Amino acid sequence: MLPLFVVTGAFLVIGAVLIGTGILPEERAREFRSLTDVSIASDMKVIKEPTLDDNIFIYAVNDVAQRGIDIAQGDARVKQILDESKAKEATVTIAAVQPTVMTDRQSGKLLHSSAGQVIITANWQLVEGSLYSEPKNPTQIANKKVESHQQIWNILVDVDKGQVTQVAQQADRVITDTARSNVVRSDVNMFVPKAVLIGAGSEISWSNPSNLPHNVVGSFNQTTALDASSTTAMIFENTTDSNNNNNNNTNLETEEVIAIDSGFIEPNASWQYRFDKEGVFNYLCTIHAEEGMRGTVIVTRSSPSS
Numbered sequence: 001m002l003p004l005f006v007v008t009g010a011f012l013v014i015g016a017v018l019i020g021t022g023i024l025p026e027e028r029a030r031e032f033r034s035l036t037d038v039s040i041a042s043d044m045k046v047i048k049e050p051t052l053d054d055n056i057f058i059y060a061v062n063d064v065a066q067r068g069i070d071i072a073q074g075d076a077r078v079k080q081i082l083d084e085s086k087a088k089e090a091t092v093t094i095a096a097v098q099p100t101v102m103t104d105r106q107s108g109k110l111l112h113s114s115a116g117q118v119i120i121t122a123n124w125q126l127v128e129g130s131l132y133s134e135p136k137n138p139t140q141i142a143n144k145k146v147e148s149h150q151q152i153w154n155i156l157v158d159v160d161k162g163q164v165t166q167v168a169q170q171a172d173r174v175i176t177d178t179a180r181s182n183v184v185r186s187d188v189n190m191f192v193p194k195a196v197l198i199g200a201g202s203e204i205s206w207s208n209p210s211n212l213p214h215n216v217v218g219s220f221n222q223t224t225a226l227d228a229s230s231t232t233a234m235i236f237e238n239t240t241d242s243n244n245n246n247n248n249n250t251n252l253e254t255e256e257v258i259a260i261d262s263g264f265i266e267p268n269a270s271w272q273y274r275f276d277k278e279g280v281f282n283y284l285c286t287i288h289a290e291e292g293m294r295g296t297v298i299v300t301r302s303s304p305s306s
């Protein structure tokens, strides 16, 4: 199998490359077919993957950028941001997208910019005013009011001096919507709801009511038989589980990973995918990965009674 973090890494690199071009990412990304056009080889470093206790995802575009994260994490203001986000059970993404590293042609030495940038994004969602922390079946929350919140901080660091030079908070984004059955809304720049739980054979539709294109890219890890009681743990534990040496294996299948790429979902368009087998699909919008635009679909065995 292809480990998820490798694939994810490649997707995140796309985002980083796009940021670096200065062209609107949406325009550039229009040309991409993420799964075929981009080499997986890169300096991209996933520093921390989310766990059940600590839903923080940290990555850096290269080793020098990673120093920016270390510097940022030592800063009191950044610590406060992370503490407050944790209290809200937010999904946090910390992305070090700078500095540029280049090779000096004459000396062959690696050069880098001392101005580092770290983007921290906190996402959290509410259903009828309560934190949406456990994935639910979309039919359970259909017609209920869903609020999706996103806060982004731009942290500038001086990599050479080892200091945070600026902490700037962008305006909060809030999306309020009425949940619809089996629809995930792809908006600026969040998936709402961020995680859903469905039975095998169900179809999910990703709508795009925003004025930007988005995509749905990731690995559908068709893991062993799941039941709803173990699904929460599966969100984060599906990446390296290769030792399914369970003897009680009548319902177990060979682990199989399907790479899924929606291509562009244009404004006012939608895209559907039917999940025939149980498993976990962790995905992101490659264009807005650095803003934590990611989601999860958990597919359980369809209930025999339904």
Ligand SMILES: [Cu+2]
Pocket (backbone or CB within 6 Å): 189, 213, 214, 215, 285, 286, 287, 288, 293
């Ligand atoms: Cu997007």
